[in-house]
Amino acid sequence: MRNPEPNTVGGEQREAALDPDELIEWFTAEGRDLPWRGPDVDGWGVLVSETMLQQTPVNRVLPIWREWLERWPRPSDLAAAPQGEVLRAWGKLGYPRRAVRLHEAAGVIASEHGDRVPSDVDTLLALPGVGTYTARAVAAFAYGERAPVVDTNVRRVVARAVHGAGDAGNPSPKRDLADVDALLPADDHRASGMSAALMELGQTVCTVRSPACESCPLHHGCAWRAAGKPAYDGPPKKVQRFAGTDRQVRGLLLDVLRGSEGPVPRASLDAVWSEAAQRDRALDSLLVDGLVEQTEDGRFGLPGEQ
DNA sequence: ATCCGGGGGA
DNA sequence: TCCCCAGGAT
Numbered sequence: 163m164r165n166p167e168p169n170t171v172g173g174e175q176r177e178a179a180l181d182p183d184e185l186i187e188w189f190t191a192e193g194r195d196l197p198w199r200g201p202d203v204d205g206w207g208v209l210v211s212e213t214m215l216q217q218t219p220v221n222r223v224l225p226i227w228r229e230w231l232e233r234w235p236r237p238s239d240l241a242a243a244p245q246g247e248v249l250r251a252w253g254k255l256g257y258p259r260r261a262v263r264l265h266e267a268a269g270v271i272a273s274e275h276g277d278r279v280p281s282d283v284d285t286l287l288a289l290p291g292v293g294t295y296t297a298r299a300v301a302a303f304a305y306g307e308r309a310p311v312v313d314t315n316v317r318r319v320v321a322r323a324v325h326g327a328g329d330a331g332n333p334s335p336k337r338d339l340a341d342v343d344a345l346l347p348a349d350d351h352r353a354s355g356m357s358a359a360l361m362e363l364g365q366t367v368c369t370v371r372s373p374a375c376e377s378c379p380l381h382h383g384c385a386w387r388a389a390g391k392p393a394y395d396g397p398p399k400k401v402q403r404f405a406g407t408d409r410q411v412r413g414l415l416l417d418v419l420r421g422s423e424g425p426v427p428r429a430s431l432d433a434v435w436s437e438a439a440q441r442d443r444a445l446d447s448l449l450v451d452g453l454v455e456q457t458e459d460g461r462f463g464l465p466g467e468q
Numbered sequence: 469a470t471c472c473g474g475g476g477g478a
Numbered sequence: 479t480c481c482c483c484a485g486g487a488t
Contacts, residue, residue, distance in 0.1 A: 215484040222475075223484090256473030260486085293486045313484045333485095361484065370482065371478075401481070404473075413473050451472090 180323055181383055182347045182356040188379035189359035194366070196220065198227060199303075199358075205279030206271075207231055208304035212296045213264050218255055220365075226255055237279065238272035240265060246464030249453065250420050258416060258453055263291025281305040294335050298357075308353035310342035315364025316357075320345070322368060326385035328394030329370070411435050411444035416453060425463030 198211035234240035252261035286297035298309035317330035448454040
């Protein structure tokens with residue numbers, strides 16, 4: 163039941179309404195067989211995967227996710243682990259505050275939710291480290307609920323296929339949610355399937371640099387393609403520098419502590435960055451964030467390690 | 469609006 | 479080099 167001319171009405175451009183079944187069918191056939199999509203993965207496995215995947219490519223998450231789920235199969239298992247062990251197991255995934263927050267969330271889930279990850283979006287949002295995206299991703303992917311899941315990929319797919327734009331502009335959570343909500347079918351099962359399909363499409367086909375339109379299940383249902391694939395014309399995207407920033411220094415300091423058996427003297431940290439002022443600032447911020455602790459004799463280590 | 473890791477592809 | 483990557487908290 164498709165509109166024969168989905169993108170035009172009376173010769174004028176119109177917004178495309180994506181066909182859920184077309185997307186779901188494509189996802190069923192072509193979606194990657196990622197481990198956190200397995201039938202025996204529960205809400206905990208999904209929450210761990212979604213947290214690790216924040217700003218982090220799939221290939222780097224895969225081995226760490228497997229290790230975590232084997233080692234800490236339930237929230238209470240992670241909650242019982244020392245912070246330092248959690249940070250070591252996080253390795254170099256980046257943004258280690260995610261690990262601290264996930265550790266905290268595991269404690270809340272264990273003590274207040276019967277060791278079961280909640281399925282309700284508002285309850286999920288109350289957990290540390292769980293925001294607009296992750297709450298809905300867990301509800302949709304772990305529990306099959308209808309929830310608009312909007313990540314950078316979905317924003318791009320919708321901007322192109324629905325609005326005919328080259329890419330999405332700056333994020334606007336309320337508008338983005340309403341935008342995607344309007345695309346989802348009414349029933350939970352198909353809505354969650356469409357959410358998964360939209361993300362997969364953006365990751366594997368409708369990519370930033372080289373979209374594979376010839377492999378796209380939407381073919382004639384894409385407003386961007388119909389409009390001749392116009393270039394992105396929105397506001398310039400922010401580019402965050404990394405080299406020379408406090409983030410780099412924090413990473414170097416933490417890497418020393420991950421690689422040591424226990425706390426290290428100040429000199430071991432001083433060796434990784436020559437500029438003292440920035441080094442001190444980075445170390446202070448790590449202490450504030452609870453990623454590093456100082457022992458009574460003045461050495462530094464991961465939290466919970468004497 | 470900024471900060472928060474780290475790696476890999478073009 | 480530049481830019482991107484399943485974002486969240488402040």
